[in-house]
Each structure stands twice: as structure tokens, then as C-alpha cells.
Amino acid sequence: MTKVAATAEAAAAAASADRQFMQLALAQAQHAWDLGEVPVGAVVVKDGEVIAVGYNQPIGRHDPTAHAEIQALRAAADKLGNYRLPGCELYVTLEPCVMCSGAMLHARLSRVVFGASDPKTGACGSVLNLFEQPALNHQTTIEGGVLADECGAFLRQFFVERRRAQAAARNAGQS
Numbered sequence: 180m181t182k183v184a185a186t187a188e189a190a191a192a193a194a195s196a197d198r199q200f201m202q203l204a205l206a207q208a209q210h211a212w213d214l215g216e217v218p219v220g221a222v223v224v225k226d227g228e229v230i231a232v233g234y235n236q237p238i239g240r241h242d243p244t245a246h247a248e249i250q251a252l253r254a255a256a257d258k259l260g261n262y263r264l265p266g267c268e269l270y271v272t273l274e275p276c277v278m279c280s281g282a283m284l285h286a287r288l289s290r291v292v293f294g295a296s297d298p299k300t301g302a303c304g305s306v307l308n309l310f311e312q313p314a315l316n317h318q319t320t321i322e323g324g325v326l327a328d329e330c331g332a333f334l335r336q337f338f339v340e341r342r343r344a345q346a347a348a349r350n351a352g353q354s
Contacts, residue, residue: 197292200224200270201326203232204294207247208272208333211235218337221251221271223264230267231255247271248279252286263287272330274301274323280309283319290320294330 200222207220211234223231233250237243248271256262268290269283274297283291291310293303302309303321310321 196227197270197322197325200229200268201272201292201294201330203229204247204270204272205326205329205333207232207234208330211247212333212337214239218333219247219271219273221247221269223251223255223267223269225255225259225264225267230258244278246276246279248275249282252282256286265289268292270325272326273297273334274303274305276300277302277307277309284309284315284317287317288319290322292322292325294324294326295334296323296327 204220204222207222208218209220211220212218214236216235216238219235221233222229231251231254233247233252233254235247236245236250239245248269251269251271252264255264255267262285264286265288267286267288269288270292271279272294274293274295275283275291276297277300280291280302291303296305298305300306303323308321310319
């Protein structure tokens with residue numbers, strides 16, 4: 180096998196793994212949906228193995244920091260016994276916000292992979308890119324758009340159903 184073919188094969192394998200881990204993050208997002216939370220899910224991977232998962236829970240936990248990413252980072256840090264997570268990758272269905280991006284930088288993740296972009300609060304390039312700040316002493320690689328259509332459709336469907344339920348409740352209250 181030529182060097183170019185080997186490189187292409189490795190890239191295809193990495194892309195396949197990214198899709199697989201994003202599917203697992205989508206499964207976590209379903210847990211959030213089932214609880215009435217905005218359906219965002221996250222998975223932390225080290226050496227090709229899932230070591231922690233998380234899903235949005237700020238409403239149920241009465242905790243504004245209980246985003247999927249934070250939940251997954253806390254679980255990973257607990258499992259590894261270290262607040263630093265070098266060599267770990269985080270997969271999340273929605274582009275992280277500033278709070279979550281800051282936590283990821285402090286955790287020293289090697290890579291963050293997200294699905295759908297967030298044009299309102301995204302801190303990986305949509306509104307700003309916290310990870311591009313040259314003054315930071317740790318650099319994390321960012322990759323967006325993995326299963327973006329599926330992740331975006333999942334979120335849109337949640338909000339369509341939520342608006343439909345709210346309209347039905349308003350109409351029931353008027354009769």
C-alpha cells in the first residue's frame with residue numbers, strides 16, 4: 180500500500196469513528212429529550228473507548244452548568260481521577276457554548292467534535308471561536324459538522340414538538 184493510500188485509509192477510519200461516537204452522543208441527547216430537556220448529548224473518548232457520557236440536565240437539576248458537555252467532563256474526570264483530560268476527545272451534538280468551551284480548555288482535551296452549529300451561542304466559530312485564542316497555553320483541535328444534518332434535525336424536531344404541545348395547552352386553557 181502506498182503512503183497516500185494508507186493516509187486516505189486512516190482518514191476514512193477516523194471519520195467512521197467520529198460518526199460512530201456522534202451516534203452515541205445522539206443517544207445521550209435522547210435521554211435529555213425524554214426528560215423534557217433540550218436534547219444535547221456528549222461522549223468523552225480516550226484511546227478509542229468511551230469513558231464518560233452526559234446529556235443536558237439544567238432544568239431537572241436546577242443547575243445552569245448541567246450542560247451535556249459539563250456532565251460528561253465531570254464523569255470523565257471522576258473516572259480518570261484527574262481534572263485534566265489529556266488525550267481525550269469530546270463528541271457533542273451541538274456546538275459548545277462559551278461556558279462549556281472554557282471547561283474543555285481547562286480540561287486540556289486534545290479534540291472536540293461537534294455536530295450541529297449553534298448560530299446563537301456557539302463558541303467554536305459560529306459566534307466566536309474561543310479555541311483560536313493564541314494567548315491560551317493549551318490548544319484543542321476543533322472539528323464541526325459531524326452528522327450535522329442528523330443532529331440539527333433532532334433539535335429542530337424537539338422544538339417543533341415543544342411548540343405544538345405549548346399551543347395545545349394554550350388552546351385547552353381557552354375552552
